[in-house]
Amino acid sequence: MVHRVPVQETVSPAKLAEPITFPTSNRIAKNRFMKAALTERVATWIPDDRKKCGFPTTDLCNMYEKLTHGGFGVLLSGNIAVDANHLESAGNVIIHHSIDSPERREAFKCYAAAFKAGSDNLAIAQLSNAGRQTPRALVEHPISASDVQLLAMRRGCGYGKPRALTIEEIHKTVVHDFAYAAKYVYDSGFDGVQIHSAHGYLLAQFVSETTNKRTDQYGGSLKNRNRLNLEIYEAIRRLIPVETGFIVGIKMNSKEFQVDGLECDDAVYMCKEYERIGFDFIELSGGTIEKVAFQHLSESTISREAFFFEFSAKIKAVLTTIIVYLTGGFRTVHGMVKAIEQGACDGIGLGRPITAEIDLPAKILSGEVQSAILNPYDQDYNISSNVSSTQMWQAQQTPYNTEKGVNVGIMDINDEETAEKYKAELVKYNAKCFELSQAGVPIKGVLEFQV
Ligand SMILES: Cc1cc2nc3c(=O)[nH]c(=O)nc-3n(C[C@H](O)[C@H](O)[C@H](O)COP(=O)(O)O)c2cc1C
Numbered sequence: 249m250v251h252r253v254p255v256q257e258t259v260s261p262a263k264l265a266e267p268i269t270f271p272t273s274n275r276i277a278k279n280r281f282m283k284a285a286l287t288e289r290v291a292t293w294i295p296d297d298r299k300k301c302g303f304p305t306t307d308l309c310n311m312y313e314k315l316t317h318g319g320f321g322v323l324l325s326g327n328i329a330v331d332a333n334h335l336e337s338a339g340n341v342i343i344h345h346s347i348d349s350p351e352r353r354e355a356f357k358c359y360a361a362a363f364k365a366g367s368d369n370l371a372i373a374q375l376s377n378a379g380r381q382t383p384r385a386l387v388e389h390p391i392s393a394s395d396v397q398l399l400a401m402r403r404g405c406g407y408g409k410p411r412a413l414t415i416e417e418i419h420k421t422v423v424h425d426f427a428y429a430a431k432y433v434y435d436s437g438f439d440g441v442q443i444h445s446a447h448g449y450l451l452a453q454f455v456s457e458t459t460n461k462r463t464d465q466y467g468g469s470l471k472n473r474n475r476l477n478l479e480i481y482e483a484i485r486r487l488i489p490v491e492t493g494f495i496v497g498i499k500m501n502s503k504e505f506q507v508d509g510l511e512c513d514d515a516v517y518m519c520k521e522y523e524r525i526g527f528d529f530i531e532l533s534g535g536t537i538e539k540v541a542f543q544h545l546s547e548s549t550i551s552r553e554a555f556f557f558e559f560s561a562k563i564k565a566v567l568t569t570i571i572v573y574l575t576g577g578f579r580t581v582h583g584m585v586k587a588i589e590q591g592a593c594d595g596i597g598l599g600r601p602i603t604a605e606i607d608l609p610a611k612i613l614s615g616e617v618q619s620a621i622l623n624p625y626d627q628d629y630n631i632s633s634n635v636s637s638t639q640m641w642q643a644q645q646t647p648y649n650t651e652k653g654v655n656v657g658i659m660d661i662n663d664e665e666t667a668e669k670y671k672a673e674l675v676k677y678n679a680k681c682f683e684l685s686q687a688g689v690p691i692k693g694v695l696e697f698q699v
Pocket residue numbers: 284285286287288326327374444446447499533542575576577578597598599600601632633634636637
């Protein structure tokens with residue numbers, strides 16, 4: 249018996265079935281659903297041979313092939329690193345000229361094909377550079393906007409003191425790497441890219457005053473702090489012009505919730521600039537590793553369901569053409585339709601709910617369900633993010649099979665016995681991660697758990 253999130257009101261899903269037209273590329277998403285980026289951490293990882301790291305694998309393709317049967321208008325990949333060193337985790341998919349090979353290009357073509365295997369959804373690759381959020385076990389002194397160290401720990405690992413990028417490095421390395429990776433995925437068969445400028449990653453480090461203490465043309469005023477994202481857009485468009493129909497979007501925070509962090513008014517200005525320059529879409533999120541915001545931080549968001557509803561509504565109100573996706577907290581058709589009707593967004597990004605149930609959008613659109621499967625740990629990001637990582641791993645273990653459907657092998661964390669066993673394994677897994685991290689060993693992968 250599957251338990252679902254209780255619904256306040258039964259609502260028609262018709263609004264969610266409406267297509268979305270991207271204003272610059274003119275491409276059309278068949279409906280308003282987008283699978284949000286969820287890092288997988290299962291790409292090849294051979295530390296002694298960097299050229300063999302970061303290949304998308306057949307297992308990963310299994311999961312995306314299943315997702316093409318899930319009813320999404322847009323499928324976003326998990327973050328793909330555009331710098332061979334500055335990963336969010338060992339096991340990230342990587343694109344970088346220094347490690348390119350015909351084999352990698354072939355693997356990427358298969359990867360892109362998996363995103364298109366069963367449906368006409370759009371396939372978008374998320375491109376990222378972790379900057380100061382690169383685990384210390386990978387890089388002792390990562391790059392950043394300035395030398396402000398991240399004093400936090402994830403999976404038992406801290407973060408080293410960063411160094412500020414020089415202007416030459418910003419141009420020749422950062423801008424170049426994002427544009428190179430965009431062209432790479434374009435050549436592989438993706439429909440577009442999303443540059444990751446949210447959650448405290450390198451591009452967000454430039455935008456935020458918490459981490460940007462520069463005094464040159466990339467620091468100080470908001471215009472200066474936002475410069476890099478605009479330069480990356482222009483560099484991508486130089487390689488892949490608008491006429492190709494290639495989609496370029498950006499994920500950004502609507503608010504950072506930390507000292508000197510990005511405020512909603514800053515995001516309003518930035519989004520207007522993204523619209524002016526020609527980005528096709530913005531995906532709004534919030535928080536960083538320093539201040540995780542993937543849970544309800546106030547009473548008002550509980551009733552609105554989406555964590556960043558009020559910020560998104562404020563931002564969308566000043567925009568005219570650019571498409572706004574909102575991600576974080578959506579669990580019911582009522583919450584999703586309300587967000588669109590009340591002008592908070594055009595599209596709905598889904599993260600954790602769809603790792604438990606890959607075809608949630610299809611079930612919503614057919615009228616079969618009104619809400620996501622209940623997750624008792626939804627308000628605990630530590631547990632729920634691990635649950636999602638494990639569920640993605642479970643989805644990767646078998647190829648798509650028409651008869652068995654897309655959710656075969658995925659655990660139901662509502663089941664008490666499963667939850668107890670899983671939590672016990674998670675305690676052991678966290679202890680192991682801590683031990684390895686303390687020994688300076690990068691952690692690849694996720695908690696592998698089979699029901
Ligand atoms: C396991 C996991 C991995 C994630 N990886 C990424 C990522 O690679 N890039 C990104 O922008 N956000 C990432 N996120 C954040 C999600 O895209 C999303 O913003 C967040 O989960 C809130 O949405 P939800 O409430 O629907 O889960 C991740 C979240 C989870 C749980």
